[in-house]
Amino acid sequence: MFDNTGDSKTKLSELGEFGLIEHLTQFLDIKQTSTIKGIGDDAAVLKHEDEIVVTTDLLVEGVHFDLAFMPLKHLGYKSVMVNLSDVYAMNAKATQITVSIACSNRFTVEALEEIYAGIHHAASLYHVDVIGGDTTSAVKGITISITAVGTAPKEKIVYRSTAQPNDLMVVSGDLGGAFMGLKVLQREQEVFKVNPNNQPDLEPYTYIVERQLKPEARKDIPELLEKLGVLPTSMIDISDGLSSEILHLCKNSKVGATLYEEKLPLDQGVISACEEFELDSTTVVLNGGEDYELLFSIAQKDYDKIKGNPNLSVIGHFNEAKEGIHLITRDQLKIPMKARGWNSMTKEEK
Amino acid sequence: MFDNTGDSKTKLSELGEFGLIEHLTQFLDIKQTSTIKGIGDDAAVLKHEDEIVVTTDLLVEGVHFDLAFMPLKHLGYKSVMVNLSDVYAMNAKATQITVSIACSNRFTVEALEEIYAGIHHAASLYHVDVIGGDTTSAVKGITISITAVGTAPKEKIVYRSTAQPNDLMVVSGDLGGAFMGLKVLQREQEVFKVNPNNQPDLEPYTYIVERQLKPEARKDIPELLEKLGVLPTSMIDISDGLSSEILHLCKNSKVGATLYEEKLPLDQGVISACEEFELDSTTVVLNGGEDYELLFSIAQKDYDKIKGNPNLSVIGHFNEAKEGIHLITRDQLKIPMKARGWNSMTKEEK
Incomplete structure (x- = not known):
């Protein structure tokens, strides 16, 4: 997906915040008809006929994952899965995600490309559109925050609060x-x-x-x-x-x-x-x-x-x-x- | 809002993740009719008749704010404003937010209460519901990730891409x-x-x-x-x-x-x-x-x-x-x- 030039190590600051977001999201395409506008404005615009479900999860280095044995591409993939799982748990269909990443300058552009490759792969396989996000520096480590949006007809949504005795x-x-x-x-x-x-x-x-x-x-x-x-x-x-x-x-x-x-x-x-x-x-x-x-x-x-x-x-x-x-x-x-x-x-x- | 007992300093681990989220969100109420289900399930459930807009922003300690002069309550308030601003920039009405916070054990329960007090104050003044989020520990510092949802009729949404010469x-x-x-x-x-x-x-x-x-x-x-x-x-x-x-x-x-x-x-x-x-x-x-x-x-x-x-x-x-x-x-x-x-x-x- 990205033009991987071997072991090149591009500093994040070389691209700047906007350049970086543009670079990382350049291969994204929109597949859901409910996505009216994806990345590139102050906010994404969606149109869902049914109820929508919204869920969000943070993954923090040193708490939720250890990069000593978690490959970056897998980390990106897993970050998406963690969020989609919550959508499916509502008996809904996942349709969109936003992705925010804060990372220290220990990470290179190529490292973020790896994470995004995992995110894109997951989004593609699970038919969800990446519709927005934020990429910023952090003093230490890397934190990934994903919000997932899904949809289901009202009568199909399943809550935690409705189990009955004898079920x-x-x-x-x-x-x-x-x-x-x-x-x-x-x-x-x-x-x-x-x-x-x-x-x-x-x-x-x-x-x-x-x-x-x-x-x-x-x-x-x-x-x-x-x-x-x-x-x-x-x-x-x-x-x-x-x-x-x-x-x-x-x-x-x-x-x-x-x-x-x-x-x-x-x-x-x-x-x-x-x-x-x-x-x-x-x-x-x-x-x-x-x-x-x-x-x-x-x-x-x-x-x-x-x-x-x-x-x-x-x-x-x-x-x-x-x-x-x-x-x-x-x-x-x-x-x-x-x-x-x-x-x-x-x-x-x- | 919270029962502030002077200078008490409760460790985050004393409440645990679920206890903490419950504690911090206990005074939240739902004001938007579009919020079907707020905090407390795998995902929130919303029903919007019109188009929805979705935007997300990360605030990272040491990059976006300095706690040496940023009071915690203000930090919570500002985190919400940064996101709502993007909703208003679409000419939409802000309706819901999710709030995720990752922080190190340098922060006490009372510190998080302060941040949440600012978030709740902002949500209340701007008539948005806090519908979900995640609270987790971090190895260092504090990161706040907010996603805001808003709504507007299709014909009212204003994009960045439609300015005309002579406007x-x-x-x-x-x-x-x-x-x-x-x-x-x-x-x-x-x-x-x-x-x-x-x-x-x-x-x-x-x-x-x-x-x-x-x-x-x-x-x-x-x-x-x-x-x-x-x-x-x-x-x-x-x-x-x-x-x-x-x-x-x-x-x-x-x-x-x-x-x-x-x-x-x-x-x-x-x-x-x-x-x-x-x-x-x-x-x-x-x-x-x-x-x-x-x-x-x-x-x-x-x-x-x-x-x-x-x-x-x-x-x-x-x-x-x-x-x-x-x-x-x-x-x-x-x-x-x-x-x-x-x-x-x-x-x-x-």
């Missing part, structure tokens, strides 16, 4: 992969520090490393549910660990829940990595973050429509609030659930 | 104040470093210091133009200095322009401060930034409608592109205009 609890895909991928990458980084000549063999960990570095938002799930004729009664995306998201749904919907350990969807790669790292896979699923799967509730009458679908797992059900929120272990123990998910605010500062 | 060039308010306010504040900071007991007397500089610390976005100008029956042919907000914005309008509209030095609107406070600092007021107006006034073009036939309005000054006119872009000085010299506006990318890193 089934359903999750897309499998869980725990992103956390275990991070574990593998952090271990390799430690090895690299001791012996920089060591060539890491990440081949056995391909799936979980990809879950960490290049997650995919579940654009397909709202489409699948539409096709199956199922409208979830509530939905949330799983960014901070399953237990945290279950607690959010229960709190917002004023219901209780029962989750079955034996039903948790695990990829073989997660099981193997948990054994290797001597971690309990259930703990990883409950408290690890960044899976970007969707957690939702459906009415019992819809069970037959989703039964056996390889993308969906029924992992429990919702109860009356007074029954509380519990995990039923493989040994039939009933354990109250508490949030211990990933929380950027309790991270230790360096 | 009049109009500016709201007066220019150069924010830059001279910054000069005064920076001088006082230097004095303070030498003698911390010195009590600065900012009274003579009240207007220009306020222009820097607490700018107001020109919500009133689209309303005034509507009342006067004037639809600008193009519009932009003045955030980076007048010359930079004139060049943007000309480039986007493919026209030239003639600006008259003698017509530039100056407050007496700016004139006095320029004399004191031995700065040329025209240079300050052309290259200083952050005035957040609106620059627009109108058809000649509309001149009588705006003539004599104290909020508006005709400062020049647009030409054919081939005639170029010039400043006519008080001495009738014709000088080609070049952008030398404020540019965060060329700022020296510390």
Whole structure:
């Protein structure tokens, strides 16, 4: 996409703010008919017939990602996914994003080109238009702020607050992969520090490393549910660990829940990595973050429509609030659930 | 608004990410009928009948503001203004904002409360709903990312690209104040470093210091133009200095322009401060930034409608592109205009 001239290192100040934005956004094209005007004015102009959804997320270097093992292109891609995931969690279609980046002069034009290449790739694959943003310098590090816009007819939008007792609890895909991928990458980084000549063999960990570095938002799930004729009664995306998201749904919907350990969807790669790292896979699923799967509730009458679908797992059900929120272990123990998910605010500062 | 218990200093980690967001947004109320769902789900839900405009801006500590003289409440207020200004520059009505903040553990809960108090005050005065956001830790400093949403009927939206030759060039308010306010504040900071007991007397500089610390976005100008029956042919907000914005309008509209030095609107406070600092007021107006006034073009036939309005000054006119872009000085010299506006990318890193 960009004319990459090998190892050239162009300082950001050489292009200036406007030159830089123009340079980075030169290959963007507009695909959504709802985008009337994209980049290039004081604001973008959109026209949506239906309800629109708006969500925003910040990714901060040293808090949300480590450039020691996160390639810049992947960082751009993941920044988009994190935001689109929230749009899909409303059962909406993602249509536009804005992208703001603040970075120190440690970053070159070529580094920003890499990040934007990832952003453009994600936007292209997920059919969203990049309609605006801001690029500025920072004293230290890099921060990416993306706002995503989506749309859905009013009657299709699914909130967190509308799960009902006796609804089934359903999750897309499998869980725990992103956390275990991070574990593998952090271990390799430690090895690299001791012996920089060591060539890491990440081949056995391909799936979980990809879950960490290049997650995919579940654009397909709202489409699948539409096709199956199922409208979830509530939905949330799983960014901070399953237990945290279950607690959010229960709190917002004023219901209780029962989750079955034996039903948790695990990829073989997660099981193997948990054994290797001597971690309990259930703990990883409950408290690890960044899976970007969707957690939702459906009415019992819809069970037959989703039964056996390889993308969906029924992992429990919702109860009356007074029954509380519990995990039923493989040994039939009933354990109250508490949030211990990933929380950027309790991270230790360096 | 918040229960301020004197000098208490609560660490951010004591509340955690979700607790913090809940705490900071607890007093928010929804005023716009277009806001279906505000904070508290994966995304906010809006319903706009007309076109919507979307704009986003980042404010980075050490680049866009200096907390040595920028009170936190003002910082919150200004962050909102910077974004609303872009909405008004589309001739639209601002309706919603999202607010994302990344800050290091140098900031306490009470510090964030101050910033949010400024944000809420701005949102309340300008009738916009705070509908979402993200609060996270950062390794260093504080970064504020705001996205603003507005709305206008299709035929009322004004772009940068539609100025015509012979249109009049109009500016709201007066220019150069924010830059001279910054000069005064920076001088006082230097004095303070030498003698911390010195009590600065900012009274003579009240207007220009306020222009820097607490700018107001020109919500009133689209309303005034509507009342006067004037639809600008193009519009932009003045955030980076007048010359930079004139060049943007000309480039986007493919026209030239003639600006008259003698017509530039100056407050007496700016004139006095320029004399004191031995700065040329025209240079300050052309290259200083952050005035957040609106620059627009109108058809000649509309001149009588705006003539004599104290909020508006005709400062020049647009030409054919081939005639170029010039400043006519008080001495009738014709000088080609070049952008030398404020540019965060060329700022020296510390």
